[in-house]
Amino acid sequence: MVPMKVEAVQYGERKVYSVAAFNRGVADWLTRLPSVWVEGEVTELRRHARWQSVFFTLKDPSDGACLGVTILRSRFDALRLDLADGDRVHVLGRPDLYEARGDFRLRALSIERWGLGDHLAALERLKRKLTDEGLFAPERKRALPRLPRRIGLVTGNDAAAKRDVLTTITTRFPAAQVLVAETYVQGPLAAQAIIDALQELCSAPDVDIIVLARGGGSFEDLLPFSDERLVRAVASCSLPVVSAVGHEQDTPLCDLAADVRASTPTAAGRLVVPDVTELHERLDRSHAGLERGVRRALERARQHLDQLHVHLQRAPALMVERKRARLEHAAGRLRALSPRSTLERGYAIVRSDAGIVRTAAAVIAGDELEVEVADGRFGARAE
């Protein structure tokens, strides 16, 4: 474009431009800016066979900022994009002023659809890169504490996900302590906001575990949860992280980086606290086992004692019995050896004053003798 001289009319000190001159001047200045790519959503697409150009408005999905775009109809048709309102595109163009109306717009040279395919491909590349780094490796996963002192919950103010997590936690474990950090969960600010929330929860006292929860949403809505910065922050978080983002079929990369992936916010609630009823039952079982165990030990000790006591009591009688038996045995033998049995067979014992007479020479005629036979004694005189 050939720069044009912009004429001003001088009114005393004041230099005044006509509208056309001003617009021409600005338009001229704008031509010095380079061509750039701009990303946004297509809205208000207007194409008429009679018009030389196609018009649409490019909208920033995060805050609704708008930019008018024009493109030559022939060029637009050649791109065969079949664009519709809401489509995400990248537009290569130059800033331009429509002089007749003072309308600022982007004069497009080319348009590319920035769709699901591109997002998916970018995500797939990132996933491969982080997998190669070992960020999702199973050996990195940490065990969750069975009874966390305090649970940190990162969530949007979107009622459902937050309510699901909190209801599940407090139903299962009424004594649970939860610290909630509400944050953006979609849009261009979300990734950094979630990272900040994670860090704040990590440095809050007593927090032992972090739950990252977000309800279902469109593919684009969940993109912040695959943001590389956020994925790395989840992987390197100083506390175990349970990720419950989207529905079962969604797998944002932060789910892979988390220590445990929960399919839904409710499932996340079940993972982070035990069921207090089950816990009580288990404790009661242990308690019963404890009492049973010690009672059994007591019983065993008592039985043993009783047995000893029985033995002890029986001991003296047993001793007397044994002694008596021995005595009788001795008496029997004694009796067998005594002369009485011999006397009973007809023998006699003859005694003089000098004792038992064993030889005839020991007796002198006239000696008084005593004769013992089996049933008694009688006197006799030696002849």
Place this chain on the structure above:
Amino acid sequence: MSEPSFEDAQRELERIVERLERGDADLDEAIKLWERGEELYKLCVGRLDAAHGKIEELARRVESARP
């Protein structure tokens, strides 16, 4: 000795019960185990009952940052 965590206390309690149920501890030891077990049981139940549930919102630095 500092108070064990709930999990440690519960695990020790369960080990004690196992030991008692095997029935190889003599009486003195069994009574000691039982006393320790009772202590652990009370501690665990106390932990469950004493804690009051609380849900707090983290005071964010930028309150207006909420969506």
